[in-house]
Amino acid sequence: MDVFGSFALLLAFICAVFAFAGGIAAIITRHPLLVKSTRQAGIATCCLIFVATFSLEYLFFSDNFSAAYVVAHSNRALATFYKIAALWAGQEGSLLFWSFLLSIYVFSVLIAYRNKNGELMPYVGVILAGVQIFFLTLNNFVASPFKALAVPGAHGAMDLVARGDGNGLTPLLQYPEMVIHPPNLYSGYTGFTIPFAFALAALLARYPGEKWIHLTRKWTMIAWGFQTAGILLGAHWAYAVLGWGGYWGWDPVENASLLPWLTGTAFLHSVMMQEKRGMMKVWNVWLVFSTFLLCILGTFLTRSGVVSSVHAFAQSSIGSWFVGFLVVIFTVCLVAYFKNRDYLKSENQLDAIVSRESSFLFNNLILLVSCIAVLSGTLFPVLSEALSGSKISVGAPFFNKVNIPIGLLLLFLTGVGPLLAWRKTSVESLKRNFAWPLIVGVVAGAVIFVLGYREIYSLICFSLCFFVTATIAMEFYRGAKVIRVRSGASYLTSAIELTMRNTRRYGGYIVHMGMVLIFIGLAGAAFNQNVQKEMQPGSSMQLGKYKLVLQSFDSKPEANYTGLRLNVEVFVNNKPLMMLYPERRIFETNGETGTMVAIYSTLREDLYVVYAGQSPDTKLPVIHAYLNPLVKWIWFGGVIVVFGTLVALLPNRRAVLVLSGAKQPVPEPLVHGMTPSATFREGHD
Amino acid sequence: MKKQAKFGIGVTVIVVSMAFLAWLGYGESKTYYHTIAELQTLHGSDLSHRIRVGGTVAPGSIRRFTGRVDFVLDGEGKSLPVSYVGSDPLPDTFVDKSQALVEGRETDGRFVAEVVQAKCASKYEAAPGGTVATPSTATR
Numbered sequence: 034m035d036v037f038g039s040f041a042l043l044l045a046f047i048c049a050v051f052a053f054a055g056g057i058a059a060i061i062t063r064h065p066l067l068v069k070s071t072r073q074a075g076i077a078t079c080c081l082i083f084v085a086t087f088s089l090e091y092l093f094f095s096d097n098f099s100a101a102y103v104v105a106h107s108n109r110a111l112a113t114f115y116k117i118a119a120l121w122a123g124q125e126g127s128l129l130f131w132s133f134l135l136s137i138y139v140f141s142v143l144i145a146y147r148n149k150n151g152e153l154m155p156y157v158g159v160i161l162a163g164v165q166i167f168f169l170t171l172n173n174f175v176a177s178p179f180k181a182l183a184v185p186g187a188h189g190a191m192d193l194v195a196r197g198d199g200n201g202l203t204p205l206l207q208y209p210e211m212v213i214h215p216p217n218l219y220s221g222y223t224g225f226t227i228p229f230a231f232a233l234a235a236l237l238a239r240y241p242g243e244k245w246i247h248l249t250r251k252w253t254m255i256a257w258g259f260q261t262a263g264i265l266l267g268a269h270w271a272y273a274v275l276g277w278g279g280y281w282g283w284d285p286v287e288n289a290s291l292l293p294w295l296t297g298t299a300f301l302h303s304v305m306m307q308e309k310r311g312m313m314k315v316w317n318v319w320l321v322f323s324t325f326l327l328c329i330l331g332t333f334l335t336r337s338g339v340v341s342s343v344h345a346f347a348q349s350s351i352g353s354w355f356v357g358f359l360v361v362i363f364t365v366c367l368v369a370y371f372k373n374r375d376y377l378k379s380e381n382q383l384d385a386i387v388s389r390e391s392s393f394l395f396n397n398l399i400l401l402v403s404c405i406a407v408l409s410g411t412l413f414p415v416l417s418e419a420l421s422g423s424k425i426s427v428g429a430p431f432f433n434k435v436n437i438p439i440g441l442l443l444l445f446l447t448g449v450g451p452l453l454a455w456r457k458t459s460v461e462s463l464k465r466n467f468a469w470p471l472i473v474g475v476v477a478g479a480v481i482f483v484l485g486y487r488e489i490y491s492l493i494c495f496s497l498c499f500f501v502t503a504t505i506a507m508e509f510y511r512g513a514k515v516i517r518v519r520s521g522a523s524y525l526t527s528a529i530e531l532t533m534r535n536t537r538r539y540g541g542y543i544v545h546m547g548m549v550l551i552f553i554g555l556a557g558a559a560f561n562q563n564v565q566k567e568m569q570p571g572s573s574m575q576l577g578k579y580k581l582v583l584q585s586f587d588s589k590p591e592a593n594y595t596g597l598r599l600n601v602e603v604f605v606n607n608k609p610l611m612m613l614y615p616e617r618r619i620f621e622t623n624g625e626t627g628t629m630v631a632i633y634s635t636l637r638e639d640l641y642v643v644y645a646g647q648s649p650d651t652k653l654p655v656i657h658a659y660l661n662p663l664v665k666w667i668w669f670g671g672v673i674v675v676f677g678t679l680v681a682l683l684p685n686r687r688a689v690l691v692l693s694g695a696k697q698p699v700p701e702p703l704v705h706g707m708t709p710s711a712t713f714r715e716g717h718d
Numbered sequence: 719m720k721k722q723a724k725f726g727i728g729v730t731v732i733v734v735s736m737a738f739l740a741w742l743g744y745g746e747s748k749t750y751y752h753t754i755a756e757l758q759t760l761h762g763s764d765l766s767h768r769i770r771v772g773g774t775v776a777p778g779s780i781r782r783f784t785g786r787v788d789f790v791l792d793g794e795g796k797s798l799p800v801s802y803v804g805s806d807p808l809p810d811t812f813v814d815k816s817q818a819l820v821e822g823r824e825t826d827g828r829f830v831a832e833v834v835q836a837k838c839a840s841k842y843e844a845a846p847g848g849t850v851a852t853p854s855t856a857t858r
Contacts, residue, residue: 383721383722383725384721385721386721386724386725386728391725394725395728395732398729398732398733399732402732402733402736406736406740414751423750423751424750424751425748425749425750425751426748426749426751426770427743427744427747427748427749428747428749429747430743430746430747431740431743431744431746431747431748432743433743434739434740434742434743434746435736435739435740435743438735438736438739439736442732565805565806645806645807646806646807646808647807648807655807657806
């Protein structure tokens with residue numbers, strides 16, 4: 034199966050080269066047969082990559098310990114669930130996994146548009162094949178996952194060997210999130226290849242109008258949804274597994290996943306400017322280019338170890354390949370832009386400072402500032418070494434100082450932007466739309482202040498959360514009222530009907546609502562508390578309203594680790610609440626340790642208890658307990674964001690009005706995102 | 719005033735204030751990477767920076783006291799005495815001959831570390847091709 038897999042990969046490489054070179058020839062000659070055959074070569078490339086990936090999984094499932102990659106990342110005792118995850122546990126496999134996910138996208142695009150957009154698709158095919166060639170080069174010639182296990186034998190030759198059992202999967206990865214977090218994040222990274230390919234193709238082909246934006250909107254949303262889910266799952270994994278009490282540490286690899294998310298979010302918003310007003314064309318093209326470049330940069334940072342990180346894989350030579358690829362893409366984008374920039378002329382100008390346009394501009398500006406701050410902070414050791422010779426890193430205070438105000442500004446715009454009219458917003462409409470939300474926000478802020486929560490950023494954040502929630506609620510209420518008047522259905526049914534009629538707009542509001550919940554959770558971090566204490570059985574520690582009593586500790590041998598477990602009883606007001614079992618696991622295969630955090634999670638706060646280690650003097654266990662308010666809202670908000678993204682992906686339901694007998698005009702097929710009914714107010718989307 | 723000018727002012731205010739905040743954050747959190755050999759050549763104000771040094775824990779040098787752990791880091795033929803004063807227990811990977819990264823400041827010839835990261839070199843290299851490197855961290 035290893036020979037089969039590597040052969041499939043080699044064949045995939047050849048097909049991709051044909052799809053690329055033949056595609057260029059097809060663009061020049063416009064020969065229909067050549068167009069068709071290169072498309073089929075593209076499809077074949079994807080299928081062969083699927084075959085290769087499945088053969089690597091087969092090696093894992095058949096416990097084939099003659100394959101080096103399987104020996105390194107699996108063993109017989111490993112649960113089936115984690116044998117799937119072992120695919121992306123190391124460098125070679127995760128690069129193959131990149132190719133695999135990219136192929137799913139490429140395959141879908143090539144099939145879905147096989148008889149459409151004839152002018153554009155050959156360009157798209159060539160660009161996608163180009164990206165695939167890069168990853169297939171790595172898969173085939175630089176980091177092949179199908180290498181046989183070999184040891185240096187006599188006469189300097191390598192002898193093939195097979196082992197009885199493998200090294201096993203790193204214990205930190207043996208956690209359910211680790212099975213779903215990387216696929217989500219990678220699906221985000223790879224997914225942005227599609228809008229990138231369409232944008233570059235449209236620019237190269239001078240494809241008329243905003244059609245590429247309509248074509249790629251769904252793909253961008255899918256990639257964005259995966260990226261968001263991937264980032265949050267990663268944060269949850271860090272929180273639940275690493276045992277340091279937090280979920281985000283501004284680690285280089287975390288930052289790498291945030292960067293394309295920031296530009297991708299900016300892109301999702303600014304394309305609306307182009308659709309509605311024909312503005313920001315250059316900006317949009319460069320945003321999507323940057324997003325893709327940042328995706329590759331993110332993969333590069335994870336793989337190369339250029340910036341030291343908890344995630345970074347061993348130092349390896351693979352970095353130079355990525356740098357080369359980044360340079361090539363950037364050059365291609367730059368040349369395409371300078372050659373065809375007249376095609377990107379803006380049709381309109383900014384009309385007024387209080388308008389939807391300017392809210393989008395500011396949204397984009399601050400997302401970009403955040404992106405630049407995070408990027409420069411992440412690369413600071415590299416940049417400072419190159420510029421001044423001394424290697425300097427920056428830590429959390431740098432990132433927080435910039436990004437907290439940016440987050441609050443964004444939150445503010447989340448509430449304001451969607452309710453501003455295009456071109457110019459009148460004072461009356463400002464009053465009508467914002468009077469109540471403003472009152473809600475200010476009152477909520479005052480109440481929170483009186484309750485004694487006076488951390489300034491958190492106070493502003495909570496106040497803004499109420500404000501934004503009120504604006505969103507008002508939007509649903511007003512729209513639902515109109516439908517209710519006509520159909521007589523309940524408010525809830527009307528709101529659902531409203532959402533289904535314009536999924537893009539109301540799905541967007543749901544995403545915004547999810548972000549509000551996430552912000553509530555983030556603001557809670559200002560009130561985190563923690564205590565650390567050496568405990569003997571019977572002794573206790575107090576944290577907020579919780580009293581933790583160590584009842585006993587024991588050690589329990591399990592299949593492939595020994596678990597050192599603390600039995601901690603939790604009391605509230607001297608009434609027993611529950612037992613928590615923080616644990617340390619010592620893995621036999623490699624002596625590594627793993628922390629199993631015990632969390633008691635409520636909407637109000639998380640009680641987070643870690644077995645931090647043993648005191649060297651007394652050999653007694655040390656407990657580190659954290660009280661983290663509102664953390665659960667982050668995960669809950671994440672679910673809402675993903676749900677909203679899915680809603681926004683649904684096609685609009687046409688307005689079918691239930692006026693019996695009366696002849697209804699058949700609604701025109703809707704232009705993207707336009708509201709069918711004139712009863713919705715001025716220029717809303 | 720022209721709306722372009724108004725918009726320009728808005729942009730400038732945002733960019734300048736973010737740059738200022740970034741500069742503040744930079745001053746607060748910048749950490750210099752040095753090797754042990756470089757550390758001994760530093761003078762004056764360079765020594766007052768927050769510094770990050772890596773090295774190998776000298777065998778038999780780990781001595782535990784209440785509230786602090788002393789050890790010696792070796793690297794490039796030089797050695798550096800370190801006192802760890804952080805409150806978290808040291809990571810399990812912190813043993814003789816392990817690779818350690820320490821972060822803190824130099825005072826009176828000793829390096830006072832607030833953060834210690836350690837990874838066991840032998841285990842780290844045993845995985846061929848590459849595995850997730852996970853230095854365990856102790857911070858305060």
